Amino acid sequence: MSFPKYPEYKDSGIDWLGEVPAHWRVCKLGFQYKVDLGKMLDAKRITGDALVPYLRNQDVQWGRINTDSLPVMDISEGELERYTVRHGDILVCEGGDVGRAALWAGSDRKVGFQKALHRLRPWTRGSQKSEYLLAVLFAAKISGYYDQDESKATIAHLPAEKFRQLRFPFPPAQEQQIIAAFLDHETARIDALVEEQKRLIELLNEKRQAVISHAVKSFGDGPAGKLGYYIDLLPGYAFPSSGFDHDTGVRLLRGVNVSVGSTRWDDVVYWPYDEKIRGLDEYWLKEGDLVIGMDRPWISSGARVARIKNSDLPALLLQRVARVRARNGLDQDFLELALSSQEFKDSIEADMTGVSVPHISPEQISSFRIALPKVDKQSEIVQEARRELDKLTQLLEEASINITLMQEHRSALISAAVTGKIDVRGWRADQQPEQSEVLMAAEERASYS
Template sequence: MSFLKYPAYKDSGVEWLGMFPIHWTVTLLKRGYEVVLGKMLQPDSKNEDDEFLPYLRAANIQSAGVDARDVRAMWFSPSEKKSLRLLKGDLLVSEGGDVGRSALWDSDQECYFQNAINRIRSLGSNSTRYLFYWMVSIKKSGYIDVVCNKSTIAHFTAEKVAATPTPFPPPAEQVKIAQFLNHESAKIDTLIEEQQRLIELLKEKRQAVISHAVTKGLDPNVPMKDSGVEWLGKMPAHWAVSKLKFMTDRVVDCPHETPVYDPDGDYLVIRTADLDQGVLKPEGMYRLQHGEYLNRTRRSSLIKNDVVYGREGERWGHAALVPESDLFALGQRMMQFRVGAHVCPEFFMYQLNSVPVYRQGEVDTVGATAPHVNISTIVNYQMMVPPLTEQLQMSLHLSKALHVLDSLIAESIGMAELLRERRSALISAAVTGKIDVRSWQARAAPQTENQTEAALG
């Protein structure tokens, strides 16, 4: 899709904004909008006429809109009710946390807002939906991080919001730009959602490939027998079942103290966040200096082909192989396994990442606020033990099969990211006047087969 430019431009007078359409005005946000900071938390009533009412926090302001599933309540005085009630069309901007994250309040329900949120309301006929896209654009550009000095505790105060340089097209043009961006963003979001669904399907396929291989083997005609373990079901007749502890020569839990990190260190700490079903992601790992590395490895050092396993947190149950010796240390919530001579490390790792083994650990996590699997449960996981030659064959098979799936997943992730960048670029171009959408019209939806038949009579 290509767009025309405006016939004439002028200098905005703001260095980082550059040129704007000649008929637009660039001035401070407060010239066209009212900015109000919300109320400080008040858990107790101060006067008999106070009312206990719902309010929004910064956590309710999400990039996809206002998340009203967890709305809390506090006390408001009659004057606060009048001044802090949200009206449909108000723009809400996070004051703290993820500063500058914005969403429109699109409801007639009675609700108010805490002092972690700035409410922006139009003065006159300016569009808050257009301003929403302007906020999205300057957040993406890094402007908000700069004015909030995000290297410290960032706050996008009402004063900073009000002083934000803002382009003001004529009101009717603001509405047109917002309509255009609503339409085009929705189309791009649909494509992103399709990629996300594809990614999830590929991950499910990946999991199924692992689980089938490590529990049923590669030969579909092999005689089967009951494993005697509910979680495992039937298995090849010549396989054995063993507890995890009998497949390993070494089981080590992490030191129960937070490491002292150093971004200039030469050693890497493996945390649960660094694991993804057999894949170790060193690019995001924290680092240690030599002294702290020795402290973390005094009980056991990690060597090539050791298996690391997360036993706590949202990403518990993920395992991966250590790629080289004398470089990595266990982070919090991690365990180390060194398998026996009768076990292939890759096969052991794949089995830890399988659904039947995961379900055995789930027993400890049911109802827990923070998932945590006990070591006593882990060492007694029931595991399949094929002959070593078959373990090696399955590991090679899985390596090849997962490489294909991982390539497809990476391709879809890359496509989704390109679509997000496309959406950001389109928003920026529209709200800065780089493209002229005044004559834009939404294309009619394509007719369905039935509609076409009806039209043809």
């Protein structure tokens, strides 16, 4: 999609905005919107006839507001105008994920908002388009604008007075409406494509599970026995969390580091090279080891079973993760398939009825019954399964890339429109403009699937 630039620009004086169209106004938020914090919860006043459901910080997410099972607080008749929302209000998180915002488009029923939220409301009805400002707030958020201004005295937060002083771009109201309509149309199209890719990922994961199950069932003609006879299983060592270091030492492989088919180290803790690790030789991981997360061992994309690579080392095994090695004629590759199979999951979940946080024990892993043919037959079946799984892995990676590209395009499109880098005043919803190169590339990848 190609749009022209505006004929004339001026310096906004704000780094993340840069130059804006010459006829746009750049001013403090408080000049255009009334900014109010919600009511502080008084636990002693949650009884009586003046109870009103209210929104909390966690209820406000980008693009949506949760209205299910809201708590209630006391808001008297005289406080309703000040502490409730109406159609067109914007709610912005004051703390936590500072600046996260959503538009209230709910019914006329009275709903309040807590002090952890700002309510933005135009001083004069019709003078501003809140849908446009919501997009501006998103662009400001991803640019890091709030990071430069938020107070960090205790926890990250954005006081009302400071929020009112922040400066944002304000085109004429009619132009705001055009930009908002353009973004609503285009982001909806992108979101639909993203959902298609997410559905594709679900189907590919189902296919992956079917391939694994087929391979495991192919071993049905061999003698059956408990998995414990064929494996060397070791639960991790109970390193005390009080001794964790977040900068130096040896990496500790925790449950959070075990994903489906791979390890991930974006959240790492270390243990110092001290006396504590002497005598723990068996807990040092080796290349080719299998590890399984024992808390919540299954997630939507599959079993949290991974193979240790050379790049994961050195690392020590922490409690709530089990290290598993094949022995007694069991192929290590097939062991990985077995631990990832639906059959293994079904056998374990039979013992988990009513458990709120799924956890598997070494005894449950060892008790899984498995049938094994000769080693050469194991290798043959595993190789066939691996070929299919490699194809599916490639398709899953491509789908994930598609999603990333489209989400990046979405963010870039919003930023370009609300900062005036593109002129969409001539856009019409009934037009069918040429697709952007990013979306074309994403859809081309999707077509291979």
